Amino acid sequence: MRTRLLSAASLLCFATLPAFADPLPSWNDTDTKSRIIAFVDATTDTASDDYVTPADRIAVFDNDGTLWAEQPVYFQLLYAMDRVARMAEDDPSILTSDVLKAAANGDLEGALANGEDGLIEIVVTSHSGLSVSAFEQDVSDWLETAVHPQTGAPIIGMVYQPMLELLSYLRDEGFATYIVSGGGIHFMRAFAEDVYGIPPQQVIGSAGKSSYAVIDGVPTIMKDPGIAFVDDKEGKPIGIDTKIGKRPILVGGNSDGDFEMLEWATAGDGPRLGMIVHHTDADREWAYDRDSHIGSLSRGLDESDARGWLLIDMAGDWANIWP
Structure with missing residues (x-):
């Protein structure tokens, strides 16, 4: 990396x-x-x-x-949405709200629909439950292949x-x-x-x-x-x-x-x-x-x-x- x-x-x-x-x-x-x-x-x-x-x-x-x-959004949100999607593949039960479902589907408009509260929900869900070192490695791995949604x-x-x-x-x-x-x-x-x-x-x-x-x-x-x-x-x-x-x-x-x-x-x-x-x-x-x-x-x-x-x-x- x-x-x-x-x-x-x-x-x-x-x-x-x-x-x-x-x-x-x-x-x-x-x-x-x-x-x-x-x-x-x-x-x-x-x-x-x-x-x-x-x-x-x-x-x-x-x-x-x-x-x-x-x-069009902070890149950290793009990472968070991608991680929610990967988490949902292993455990679909984590998708407890429309915002999380939108994030898992890559629906940026839906992920933004609830404003700051929705963003916090996506980030908290995707950024917890693992060690700091595992999280940072996951971010590094994501950045190896992540591309901008517009460019x-x-x-x-x-x-x-x-x-x-x-x-x-x-x-x-x-x-x-x-x-x-x-x-x-x-x-x-x-x-x-x-x-x-x-x-x-x-x-x-x-x-x-x-x-x-x-x-x-x-x-x-x-x-x-x-x-x-x-x-x-x-x-x-x-x-x-x-x-x-x-x-x-x-x-x-x-x-x-x-x-x-x-x-x-x-x-x-x-x-x-x-x-x-x-x-x-x-x-x-x-x-x-x-x-x-x-x-x-x-x-x-x-x-x-x-x-x-x-x-x-x-x-x-x-x-x-x-x-």
Whole structure:
């Protein structure tokens, strides 16, 4: 799994970048790129008034819609629907509601019919009753063959090349990079290191309930039904404070679900950079913001300029989108 994911995504970022080259070759030469490089230069130059010690060079990023695509639904839901279908093959009695039946039949519209409650039911059903290690292996196996329902492209390849380059660039300059996402923590940990170069301990996400058990003599963490923590909106700064203990100096998101994370991080002392990926490219990806059923961006769009946040125009700022 690791070899395939690296060849599909991350290595494309590293293989074409000699040490002396443009660190962000998939970014057009716009003010956006200039501001990012200027921020990194200022915070890593010991002669700069804005110098930040390596211990405080913390950068956090949302995942869905920021590091990889999120339309027409979060990819974790596609995984959950597929797992419900596989579970139902072994035990049809688990299909206790119309939502679960729709998920098992691959009926996306039916799976979404009950809104957030229905999504939670699908995720809780599909994400519990197995160990953390078994779950992460199942996610890895699914990603080997999963394709996007609209584009037919491998889901694991629908990461944003400009963001892969940014992550690499930041780490080269002494930043620690984290994921802070509403996605499931164990779902993202299954691929984050292979795809983004972000190790499991630097992934913060929503979490279901869990328990400890010794099974056949093996100490095991089991995934149980129920939600323990939702890492979205105000949950994101709480998650960062709990897991990292410091405000990041650089934060990237794409929706109003990231607003509180951006607001809190950029309110700290010293140099700060908040970034919002604005989905403006209907030809190469999708164009959406205020009225989108997923990844809605309204308040962030209205307030980014006054708050000094960098609004990344996907159509104008990115020369390439996909690896």
